[in-house]
Amino acid sequence: MIAHAGSVAVRLLADRVGLTETPSRALARRGFVPGHDRGRVLVAIATMLVAGGEAIADIATLRHQEQVLGPVASPATVWRTLDELAETPAKRVAAARAKARARVWGLLPGGLPAARVADTRLPTNLVVLDVDATIMIAHSEKEQAARTFKKTFGYHPIGVWCDNTGELLAARLRPGNAGSNTAADHTQVLTEAIAQIPPAYRKSLLVRVDGAGYSHELLDWLTRLENIGPVAELRSPDQPRHSRRRLLPDEGQHTGQASGA
Structure with missing residues (x-):
């Protein structure tokens, strides 16, 4: 048994779908050739987290796999990479x-998974976006x-998750005293999240938001989406279950519509 053998598969998968190459290009600077490719450093951080790492120094856990994955950056280089990213x-x-995500979605066997709401399987072409804010403790x-x-x-x-795939599409770091129902934050993070969805999947969106x-x-912003193509359907969260189901798009209907709740 080898404790972190599975991290090799994570790293190689990232290489295969472009998660290593695309950040490298985004962080490239004219006249600067880093000793450690920045895309590889970022993927190494993600791999370290998947393997259970909790601090930058835990990047050392990947060092015993250098013969497979190549050189592993030092903690100091990791910090410099994060500074450059900022x-x-x-x-x-x-x-x-977004480029890497489009490639991954294009490789999904059977296409985009269908989301489920109230024991109902939604149309496979409907992308469900969940918006929520959460508290993170600083000690x-x-x-x-x-x-x-x-x-x-x-x-x-505050973040936006794609319920179909479980991906975090966008997030905004906010102070602890930021409001739960600050509409400007909701619209900003939703705009960023929608930009992360491959264009072919933006035709039918369902936005789910809690009472915040x-x-x-926010409702006006969703309604105005109809001015640029989609139509926003709005419902109150206290509507009965049968009403919620009736508002969900049926197969073959509401093409090109976005629903907000």
């Missing part, structure tokens, strides 16, 4: 992520950390 225009990084003073509404201390990030998203500004 300084890289966000659009370049987002474009690199010491950190940049942007603040007191939360739960009387803890830390951050209050129940604001006129």
Whole structure:
């Protein structure tokens, strides 16, 4: 038995789908040739986390696999890579992520998995986006950390997940005292998430938000989507179960529509 044998498969899969190549191009700088390819460093971080790592220093756990994966960066190089990533225009990084995701979705056996709502299997062409914010505890003073509404201390990030695949499409780091129903944050993170969806899958979207998203500004933003193509269908979260089902698109219907709840 080898403790981290599975990490080799994770790393090789990342290479295969372009998760190593696309970040390398996004972080490339004219006249600068790094000793460690930045895309490989970022994939090594992800591989380390999958293997159970909790700190940058845990990158050393991959060092015994260098004969298979190549040289592993030192913790200092990893920190420099993260600093460079923070300084890289966000659009370049987002474009690199979207390109790799489009390739992965194109390789999915059987196409995009169908999401399920209230024991109902949704159409396979419907992409379900879940928006939610959560509390992350900081155990010491950190940049942007603040007191939360739960009387803890830390951050209050907001993210958008694709229910079909379980992927985190976009996230915004926010101070702990950021509001749960700040519509501007909802619309911003949704805009970033939709940009991560391959164009061929953007024709039919279902946006699910809990009570924190129940604001006129967010509902108006979803409604305005019809001005650029899709139509937003809105419902109150306290509607009965049969009403929720009736509003869900049936097979062959609502082509090109986006539903927001």
